[in-house]
Amino acid sequence: MSHPQDLRIIIVGGGLAGLMMGIMLDQAGIEYHILEQASRLRPLGTSISLHPVIMDLMDQLGLLEDMTKMSKPLRGITVLSAHGRKMGRIDARSNKRSRHGHQAMVMSRPDLHEFLLAKIPAHKLTTGKRVIDISETPSHVTVTCMDETTYTGHLVIGADGAYSAIRQIMYQKLTERGVLPEADKKPLHFEKQCVVGMTCPLDPKKYPVLQDESCEVKVVLGKDQHTSMWILPLQGNRMAWCVGGPDPHLIPQDDGDHTSQGSRGSRGRDWYPETAVEICEDVRSFKCPYGGSVMDLIEATPKGLVSKVLLEEKMYRTWYNGRVVLVGDACHKIVPFFGQGASQAILDCACLVNMFNELPTTETTDLTRIFQKYFDLRSEPAKVASDSSREFADLIYDQGFKADLARNIVLRFTPTWLLRMITGTVTANRPSLKFMPPAKNNYLK
Template sequence: MVMGIYDELLAIGKYLPQTLTYKESLQAMPPLDLTPVEEFTGYGNYTVSRPMFYDLILKQVPPHKIHFGSRVLNITEEDNKAVVHLSNNSIFEGDIVVGADGAYSAVRQRMYEQLRTKGELPKADQEDLPFSCTCLVGQTGVLDPEKFPIVALPKCLFNSIHGQDKPFSWHTFNTAQGTICWMVLEHLSKKSSKAAMEHRFRDTNNSEWGDHPAQAMCNETRDFRLPLEGGKTGTLGDLYDATPKEYISKVMLEEKVFKTWHHRRYVLLGDGAVTAMHDAIALANLLYAMPTKTSSDITKVFEEYHKERYPAVMESYNNSKQLAKIFDTGIEGAIVNYLTTHMPMWLWRQVTPNLKTLYVTMGDYSVKYKRAIRMEDFFKNPREESMNAADDDATALQDMDENEWSQVEFEYLPALQWLALKGPWTFDKHVLKALCSKVAPNM
C-alpha cells in the first residue's frame, strides 16, 4: 500500500538528528545521537506536529466517507450485516465494523458488553485501564525568533528536562512552522494513580480532563525553566501564554493491551499510533484476500489478524514501558538516562539492529540473568569474535548475593550498558543499590 505522501510529510517536518536531556538546573547531559538508527533504517528522524499530520492524513480520505460530530451508541448484527447506531439517530450498515476510536472505544465497550453477557469476556479485559502518568500537551502559535531563538534553528531540538525532587518532566521540540510543541508529564505514585483512576471512573462526564484541570496543571508548572538556545532561557509559562487554549489538552497515558480484539463482525485496531497503523495495514491485506463475506470467513480473517499482530503489539508495549523509564524522575530514570546518554557510538551501532529486544526492567524481586559476558575482555577488544567468546564463556548470575554484587567493578561503563542491552532481565533491590553506588556519583 503506497499513500504517496512521503515528500509532503518531509515538507511539514523538521529533521531531528539527536535528543538532549537536561537536569532541572538546565545542566546538559551528553546528547543522544540518532545517527545509528538512521544508518540502520535508511530514513532520518523527523518531528511533525499532530495537527499538521492529522490534516495531511485527512486529505487522503474522500470527505463523503467521514461523518463528524457523531458518537457510536450501539453496534449490532442483523441479517448477516453489521449495523452501527449513532447519537444523531443515523444508522449505517456494512459487512464489518472496525473500532479505531481510542482507548475508551465505544465499539469495544459495546462489543465487550455482548461478550460479558455471554460469560465469554476474559477477566483481564474487564479490568480498568491503568496509567502512571498524566500528560499536559500543547503547541504554541508562531513565535518571534528574537524571543525564542530555538524556532529559527534549521534542525529540530528535542529537549527533555527532568525535575529534581518533583514528579514532573517536561519536553519541547521546535517545528518547521516556527512553533514549539510541548509536553509535561506528571509521574504518579501507585497510590495517586489508583485515586486518579477511581475519580475518573466515578465521573461519567469525564470532567477531570476538561479545561479547568488543564489550566490548574498549567498554573502548577508554569515556572519550570527550559532552554531556548542563543544563550536564552524561558519557562513553561512563556509557552503556555503563547499557546491557543484550544491547543492545550490534559490526558492520561494508559498502559494496557486487551486480549480480545474481535467478536462476530466487529474488530478493533490499536490506539498506539504507529502500532495502530500497522494493525490497519495487516487487517486491510487480510480482508483483500478474503474469499467470501460469510461470517465464518470473517472470523478466520480476524483470528489470523490477531495471531499476526498480537506478538508485535506486546513487543511494542514492553518497549514503550522501558522507554518510559527515560522520562521517569526517579532513580531508575536517572540510571537509564545516564547509560543512554553516555553510550559510545560503536556500541550504539552494535545494538541498533537489535533494538526490538531492548528491554531493561528494574525493581523486581527476582534476579533473572540469562548470562554474564566477560565484560572486561569484550570492551577492551569489541570485535564480533570477542562477543561470541564472551557469550560462550557466560556465567550464570542467579546466585550472586549482595556482597558479591558490591564487589563488581564497573570500571568500563559500556560493560554496564551491554548488560542492560542484553536483556530481558530484572534487577533485584541489592543490584539496584550496587548500580546506584557505581553510577549515581557520576550523574
C-alpha cells in the same frame, strides 16, 4: 486473490487510525464510511512523532513527500537537569547507508490530521454520530447511532481510541455470554498525566533552533519533583511542549463497566482549567535550553492549543468478535514514546487491508479467519512496542537517586547502535501494502 466486489466497511472513529484506514481502503478499491462521534473533528494533542517503520507505507500511498514538508526529522532526545546540565542523550537517527534509512518525523498533530482528513471524500465521513449498538445477521452488520440513524455493512472497524465505544459494546456482548477474559475487564492503567501545548509562530532570531532542519527534543527534569518538561521545535517556527509526570491522585476512568459508552472521555473527570495552570507552575523555575524562561513558551501558546492528556496503557487480549474488529488504541493503548502509538495503529490498518484482499467471501467464518490472522501477526509486535515505550518513558520520567543512576548508565554507556535497536529506530521488517507498487525509496538518493 482480490476482495469481494461488494465489500463495504463501517469505520467508527475519525482520528488518525480511522483516516489512515479510509485512505488505504480507497487505494484498495473497497467501499467504506467513517462515523465520528464529535460534531467537529478536533485532534487532541499538539505534536506527533511518526516511527521510521511506517515510512514505506506513506511512500506507497503518495503521502510521504507532503508529510516530509510539514515535519522535521527526529535527530535525538537530550535529557537535561532543571538547571541545564546534560544528563544523557538518545540518538534517533537511522543509518542512511542501510536500506532502512528513513528518519522518524516530528510534526504538528493538528496539521497531520487536517492533511489526512483532506484525503477522505466528504461523502464518506459523517460527524455527530455516536454509536450505541451493533447488531449482526448471517450476512451483514448494522450500527445504530444515538440519533437513531443506522448504517449497514459487512464489518465494523473500531478505530475510536482508548475509550472505544465499539470495544465496550463488543465486550458487553462477550460478558453476557461469559467468554470475555478477566484481564480485558480491568481498567486502563495510567500513572502519569501531562499538559501539552503548541506555541504560536515565534521569532527565529530569539530562538535560532527553529531554523534547524531537524528536531532535537529537549527533556528538562525537575530536581526535587517528578515533573518534567519536553520541548520540540516544529515546522512553522513553532514549539510544542509537554509538562507532566506521575499523578497519584488520578482516579481511573474505565472502571470495567462496559454496558455503554457513558459520559467519560479521555480528558478525565478531574480536568478543569486550573489543572493546567497548577501543572505548568511546577516548571516555572526550569531553565529553558533555548534561552529565556520555559514560561515564555507556555505563555506564547494559545489557550485552544493547550490540552490535558492521560498517559494510559493497556494491551487487550480480545481484538475481534463476529463482524467487529479493533485497531490502534482501541485494542492496544501505548504510552507515547518514539511515535509508537500512532505508528502501531497505522501498521494495524495496513495488515487488515492486506488481508481484505485474501477474503474469499463476506461470510462470518471467513472474517473470523482473517481477524485471527491479523491478531496473530500484530499482537506481539504491538506488545513489544508497548513494553519498550513504557520502559523508556519511565527511564526519562522517573526521578530519584536510583532513577538518576539507571539513566546515567543507559544514556551514557549504552552503545548508540543498541539504543537504536531498543527504541526501534532500526527495524528489520518494513511492512508494505501488497496490492500497491513497492515504495520508491527516494530517501536513498
